[in-house]
Amino acid sequence: NAGVTQTPKFQVLKTGQSMTLQCAQDMNHEYMSWYRQDPGMGLRLIHYSVGAGITDQGEVPNGYNVSRSTTEDFPLRLLSAAPSQTSVYFCASSFHPLDSRETQYFGPGTRLLVL
């Protein structure tokens, strides 16, 4: 199986533009999450989902929307891009937190530059 896939790998946006970062997994994982990685800040949780139809906010949700209509997909939407959203975005999936198999699998990342 492909694991966790993310598209695109790299994107340049202008301030105010919108876009969707795609994330898909084929491991039948209930739990999916989005993180952003910035130098000196580590990984910060943006949004997460414990199953289809259920989403919740993480540490830094402002400026981002998510939805979870299927188990496989968890897209992240930037509504109006700002330079502060320049970052590397990682999607991750795992079995439900109450499952002993809980271990997050990460995608390869999307590098976003907002001008």
Add this chain to the structure above:
Amino acid sequence: AQSVAQPEDQVNVAEGNPLTVKCTYSVSGNPYLFWYVQYPNRGLQFLLKYITGDNLVKGSYGFEAEFNKSQTSFHLKKPSALVSDSALYFCAVRDDGDDKIIFGKGTRLHILP
């Protein structure tokens, strides 16, 4: 709310020497603790986790971590470092009363030949 701290931005160790990467945490309930590694221009890879039971957890690539409840720590260790261990290491925590997994800022490990 849970939080995790990695007090060292960088750790330098000579090849063959033991290494330790520090992590401390704060939770309201019981902690679920994880270590991940990131190699240059790559995503994160799971190393090991603590849920319950034995305080010494063994993981991938010869790494292990020791859970210390009284010191709220979960330090990553390896008896003999390899140059190939050079990477960025992240500690993460989940409170058993929450679904969020929170990561630390990361520690860059340099193994010197």
